[in-house]
Amino acid sequence: MPLTRPLNPARRRAAVGSTAAAALLLSGCGADVATDGKKSEKVTVKRCGEPVEYTTPKRTVAYEGGSADKLFSLGLTKHVHGYVMPPANPPVSESPWASEYAKVKKLSDDLLNKELVVDAKADFVVAGWNSGFSDQRGITPEILDKLKIQSFMHTESCYNYPKSPEKKPPFEALYTDLERLGKIFKAEEKAEKVVQGLREREKAVASKAPKGDPPPVFLYDSGTDQPFTAGNQVPPNDIIEKAGGRNVFSKLDERWAQVNWESVTKAEPEVVIILDYGDKPATKKIDFLKKSPQTRELPAVKKDNFFILDYNEGISGPRNIDGLERFGTYMRNLAH
Structure with missing residues (x-):
């Protein structure tokens, strides 16, 4: 992260x-x-x-x-x-x-x-x-x-x-x-x-967001024993919400924070956003989620609902809006 x-x-x-x-x-x-x-x-x-x-x-x-x-x-x-x-x-x-x-x-x-x-x-x-x-x-x-x-x-x-x-x-x-x-x-x-x-x-993205109950979204930053994720004080929280989703850790009044797998399992995310680093490829993180007994039964994992967010779309900068537009398109396609 x-x-x-x-x-x-x-x-x-x-x-x-x-x-x-x-x-x-x-x-x-x-x-x-x-x-x-x-x-x-x-x-x-x-x-x-x-x-x-x-x-x-x-x-x-x-x-x-x-x-x-x-x-x-x-x-x-x-x-x-x-x-x-x-x-x-x-x-x-x-x-x-x-x-x-x-x-x-x-x-x-x-x-x-x-x-x-x-x-x-x-x-x-x-x-x-x-x-x-x-x-x-x-x-x-x-x-x-x-x-x-x-x-x-x-x-x-x-x-x-x-x-x-x-x-x-x-x-x-x-x-x-x-x-x-x-x-x-x-x-x-x-x-x-x-x-x-x-x-x-x-x-423009917010105006086209799918209607109805926002699907739960989990951002996976890193970590195997305990995952790091996005609280409500960092850009991915706004990206998720403006595109029509619900950050499962939106009530976490933090920036990037460590949580536990039990809370992720309980949230039953329909979509997992993978933060893609230059030195921690998204493909390895997805492979871990598909194999781990703690995450392989999550709805998002079983449905292969993964969205890859570029590192610079996830940290504060103008590329946040590029990430929002891409995730907005993903969420609209998911709703159809």
Whole structure:
């Protein structure tokens, strides 16, 4: 599972004028622009729930596909110095922004760390809490603040950030990130268009979702003794619900969490979503579910109702909506 939860069993994962009205308008949107009678390069945007003052970054380091995709989707490639892509991520050549990845440096295929960021002379780091940023690995926003390196955390991951927790539905967290990044890079108009397009695609899928009782859906991330799955604080929960399904662990007020097979069996899922990693192929997970005495009699397994969700469709990023559209089509076909 994405390195957005602890104890992962495997290695992962504008300046504006000085009018008070303009300042008030922006503060209502979660950003304030410094106003001193002249144009200013500084803008205040929330990092999780904490207001942080930013200057426009020029050497950004992005951790994982979700971070890089958000930046590339906003047309910010020239501000990106490089990316860190651990083994869980599928090849960047499969990304809709493969040409943009090719224009920047691959800095590492390991986990994010402070030394890498310093060596890259980064002035901005984009990652999630308990994924790229980690107390245990000694790279946190607070540590980077002291090094005069700016940072930005995925809103989806702020739910369990100890300093300034922030809780939003996963898709809303995605849109919030794009809007906030747009403000930081003074690309608000582009961000507004991107978010509008994603919202329209989301609504289109939801409007065509099958009627009636939503079939129970179990997301299988990883784990054999005990499975890891998606609670209601990560994108797959929204993907399942908007497409017309019901996440069997939707009442789990967590992000990625460990459960037990008994609870999966009791839920009798009609569909199993397999999260497909670069280093943990979906085919092996399906084979395990078909052979395990704990899962081989599940309705979804007996009917071969498996849907493969790409890793970058499951972690916070614009490809969440690609996953939603594909799963929406799957659910409509299943209903006929």
